[in-house]
Amino acid sequence: MENAARIFEGHLKLRGLKSTRQRQAIFNAFIESSVHLSAEELYRKLRKKNPGIGLSTVYRTLKLLCDCGLARALQLDDNMVTFEKESKRDHHDHMVCRECGRIEEFYSKAIEDLQERVAKKHGFIPEDHRMKIIGLCKECARRKAEK
Amino acid sequence: MENAARIFEGHLKLRGLKSTRQRQAIFNAFIESSVHLSAEELYRKLRKKNPGIGLSTVYRTLKLLCDCGLARALQLDDNMVTFEKESKRDHHDHMVCRECGRIEEFYSKAIEDLQERVAKKHGFIPEDHRMKIIGLCKECARRKAEK
DNA sequence: ATTGATATTGACATTCATTATCATTTAGAA
DNA sequence: TTCTAAATGATAATGAATGTCAATATCAAT
Structure with missing residues (x-):
């Protein structure tokens, strides 16, 4: 999905946000992830390759992904938000x-x-x-x- | 709604639970309440007349009300559960x-x-x-x- | 009415997901 | 390179909800 990458980068540029190493890492991990996962899960997954990444940044970036329509926040469980990849097509x-x-x-x-x-x-x-x-x-x- | 009271009391009896002053107070406040409210809101409302009531008990009783179908828990807001009166009819x-x-x-x-x-x-x-x-x-x- | 087993209560502590803070670092335009 | 605003991450803070537990209340049986 090079398309998703373009959407994300476009969204950043449009809002005067910066394309950082962390955002790219989180974006990639999210795109490659399985269907449903929490911020915490994504964070743990990221830490394996990118030890220096912060949980706050994961939350912040997931919010960005939701803003540009690449992710969707769901309340499947009672005490945790789960995120999933979203596209208008599916x-x-x-x-x-x-x-x-x-x-x-x-x-x-x-x-x-x-x-x-x-x-x-x-x-x-x-x-x-x-x-x-x-x-x-x-x-x-x-x-x-x-x- | 004397009916609701009977459902609640029946539920308590059926499960070997006790009909306490607090449960009655919470039940009444809930039944008289407006459409949507949080546990916290119900708690504050109750405190006016029943200063001695605990927040834990409000949560516990709301769970009971959900169990017997008199209340329904909703995620309308992102960071709080709201409760509403429920009946199969409406x-x-x-x-x-x-x-x-x-x-x-x-x-x-x-x-x-x-x-x-x-x-x-x-x-x-x-x-x-x-x-x-x-x-x-x-x-x-x-x-x-x-x- | 008394008793006694058991459920209940409420103050308080705790948990846990999420968000705010803030000093330091970084991106990216000029 | 320089400069400015944005970004980061460690940490603290928040806040809803739940657990703990000694004291209390309920209610069936006596």
Whole structure:
């Protein structure tokens, strides 16, 4: 995704921000990361190669990534924000298993459209949304049924 | 709502929990409260009439109220859980204005049904959900447009 | 009403994610 | 190179939420 790099650099330039070694490292680690991770996790991952990086900077840079639409902050867990890569092309929502914490992604054009419609009915201009379905995943449901 | 009181008392009895003065006070304050409030807000409200009540007990009792379906915990704000009265009869979701924080409630049978359907498609047994639309309310949108 | 086992309470301490502070360093335009 | 504003990271601070625990209250059984 050279594209993401260009978006990030463009965002920095546009706002008069500087392109630093740390921001590049955090950007790269984030882009290469798995789907969902917390600031703390990203921080630990970074420390392996870049010992000198600070947790504050990770938080700050994640905020920047959210600002330019490359990352999205989610409340999947109750006591921690998780971040995920985001692009307008692959928007999705989440369902979370209350037993094992498993996270499943889903997309429904119909739901997206309905949200748009419902917001406008209230005079609201929708810009973003979060949808989370809490329940039991297939495995946990089976395990419960067997018992 | 004598009904709510009965649900609460029934829940306590069912689980071998005791009906205490504090729980009753918190229950009443919550039932009489406005739509959305945090544990802290409920606590402050309670202190006026019941100086001896502890914040821990407010948190604990709110959890009980959630357990028996009388309350619902929401993440409307980024750094605080808010609670609202809930009953199966008037389920709804929320839209939040990112400018003024205004909260609007909405309900869409179609969205509810779709969520059910989408969850099942993934082998998920849906039990609950949270939907939040972030955007601009009518007033803030106008204010922005004028500028 | 008394008792006694057990749940409950509240003051306080603690945890833990996130944010602020601030002296030092760095980027990048001139 | 120089200069200025932004950035950094160690550390402290914040603040919501939870754990601790001795003292207290509830309530079923007597």
